[in-house]
Amino acid sequence: MSAARVAWLFLKVGVLNELQYRVNFVVQLFQSLIQVGTGLAVLALVYSHTDELNGWSESELLTVLGIQILLGGAIRAAVQPNMVQLMEDVREGTLDYALTKPEDAQLLVSVRQFRIWQLTDLVSGAILVAVGLGGVERSVGPLDAIAFGAALSLGGVMIYCFWLLITTGSFWIVRMEHVLELFEGVYQTGRWPVGVYPLWLRYTVTFLVPIAFAVTVPAEAMTSRLDAGTLALSFAFGTALFAFTRWFWRFGLRHYSGASA
Amino acid sequence: MGRMAVVEVAELTKTFVVPEREAGLRASIKALVRRKHREVHAVEEISFEIGEGEVVGFLGPNGAGKTTTLKMLSGLLYPTSGEARVLGHVPSKRERDFLRRITLVMGNRNQLQWDLPALDSFELNRAIYRIRRSDFTPLRDELIGLLDVGDLVRKPVRNLSLGERMKVEIVGSLLHRPQVLFLDEPTIGLDVTMQKRIRSFVADYNRRYGATVLLTSHYMADVVALCRRVVVIHHGRILYDGDLARLGAEFAAYKTIAVDLLDGAVSLEAYGEVVEREGDRVVLRVPKEETARVTGRLLVEQKIADLTVHDPPIEDVIELVFAEPK
Structure with missing residues (x-):
């Protein structure tokens, strides 16, 4: 409970920090619009040639795109900045301060930054999801909505774990910044349901970089095609990944030597 | 002494394994394939005890092992061998009870939120250390008064000078009223007036709260003003441990x-x-x-x-x- 309080306070401080840079809001809004625009253009282009893609209609894919943008915004708001800061702290030795605090170190390094303006993507993503769902024939039931919420949360946790695993690597390998760009690239695959990809890539974006769990599975929930087995798998994999990440983080901490003064 | 030992260190050792190569492109490429490693004995089998309320100066040239020792005592580094206990805890376990009772101040690094007034960072520390509002506010205001930073804590930290920032940092790191202070070069880069100010503050804090202080500094004046006892460390080993006054007689x-x-x-x-x-x-x-x-x-x-x-x-x-x- 008190851990939640600490996280909440950091969130507040993060917002205070960001409010000082209001220009960022305009820039971010602009980026968000471009992102939505190109996404829509590509979708329109594909569906000018076909009515469905691997069983997904245009409206349904609009929902997928919306979820991808929405989650992308959440990652860039809450996960990525913290991990970038962590990499910097490891390199410069400022992680020392986080480690001498009587609070769970993993929690502290995960909540220190919050980029509120990235939440424009959250809004534009949500709008796309709503518009997409408006075009879907079947209506979304309460069970679908609950499954969607669960799948999306699990997906978010998995993406966070993926980031922390990679970032923990900076305890041994100092330069990890390129991972950031790599992730951005791979994350774009989430715009399409994983079913459209060849098998090897499908496995990669499911288990190696858990984008399928984060985007496709929630989208399946919203379009009533999710079966309980997939959700259970998502839950099992998410839990296992989180446990492993926590172990790996602690293992990494033991190897942290800090930049010398 | 007869006082309870707050810091107990027995044959504490830290060895780093560092990659090593010659300068130049050829050596760089060779190092990609076969990496040479060298063991650096940062701290070798040091032993000492510090009693409650003592202020001890840690002296030594750069690379002597002072910071490494301080980091082992504050739980940041795992010792290679030997034993350390602070307030009865093994620091490397990083138990909350332990971390709540110590503080680490490093003169060359800052921990306050850069873009915000220090008061906001203080609030964060209040949450992290779970300090009750009724304890927090009086102590905060007392520390602010002692270091005379009433105006500074309302300005964004990025707008403060180095010395001002250090004073505000110190307030932030003492809000939980730690019993053990690890101060690593707290006055580095500051002008003489500011050094004096921080020195007298540390002395004051030690007197008021009976806190134990382990201090490293390049400035002898810091040590002379604050510490009756010094531990001299060189090449990771202790050369002298005793009264500052007797150091001259022993070595000169x-x-x-x-x-x-x-x-x-x-x-x-x-x-x-x-x-x-x-x-x-x-x-x-x-x-x-x-x-x-x-x-x-x-x-x-x-x-x-x-x-x-x-x-x-x-x-x-x-x-x-x-x-x-x-």
Whole structure:
């Protein structure tokens, strides 16, 4: 409970920090619009040639795109900045301060930054999801909505774990910044349901970089095609990944030597 | 001493394995394939104890192992071997009870939120350390008053000067009223007035709360002002542990004799090395064991108005200690 309080306070401080840079809001809004625009253009282009893609209609894919943008915004708001800061702290030795605090170190390094303006993507993503769902024939039931919420949360946790695993690597390998760009690239695959990809890539974006769990599975929930087995798998994999990440983080901490003064 | 030991260190050792290569492109490429490693013994089997309320200075040149020791004591580094206990805890376990009772201040790094007034960062610390509002506010205001930073805590940290930032940092790191303070170069880069201010504050805090302080500093003045006891560390080993005052007697090979002559014209070269001559005043440097004999001869053979014998300044002694081969 008190851990939640600490996280909440950091969130507040993060917002205070960001409010000082209001220009960022305009820039971010602009980026968000471009992102939505190109996404829509590509979708329109594909569906000018076909009515469905691997069983997904245009409206349904609009929902997928919306979820991808929405989650992308959440990652860039809450996960990525913290991990970038962590990499910097490891390199410069400022992680020392986080480690001498009587609070769970993993929690502290995960909540220190919050980029509120990235939440424009959250809004534009949500709008796309709503518009997409408006075009879907079947209506979304309460069970679908609950499954969607669960799948999306699990997906978010998995993406966070993926980031922390990679970032923990900076305890041994100092330069990890390129991972950031790599992730951005791979994350774009989430715009399409994983079913459209060849098998090897499908496995990669499911288990190696858990984008399928984060985007496709929630989208399946919203379009009533999710079966309980997939959700259970998502839950099992998410839990296992989180446990492993926590172990790996602690293992990494033991190897942290800090930049010398 | 009889006081409870707050810090207990027994044969504490830290060895780093670092990659090593020659300079240049060829060596870089070779290092990609086969990496050479070297063991660096940052701290080797050091042992000491610090009692409750003691202020101990940790002296040593760069790379002597001071910061490594401090980091092991604050739970940041796992010792390679040996044992450390602080307030009865093993630091590397990083137990909350332990972390809540210590603080680490590093002069060259800052932990406050850069873009926000320090008051916001203080609130964060209040949440992290779970300090009750009724305890927090009076102590915060007391510390702010002691360091005279009332105006500064409302400005964004990025707008503060180095010295101002350090004072505000110190307030932030003491809000949970730690019983043990690890101060690593707290006055580095600050001007003399600011150094003095921080020094007297540390002394004050030690008196008020009976806190135990372990301090490293490049500035002897810090150590002289604050610490009766010093631990001298060099190449990862302890060279001296005891009263600061006795350090001179132990390590200095010479003493200085200041003589006020009645007749300033005479030469005193025959008695020892003349290090200073100003009018009728001459300062001689003589080997320690000859001090008594030379003093006697001077008093008998010369017409002297005044004569005093001094230990050399502590800076010179330290320099001498570190100049000695390992």
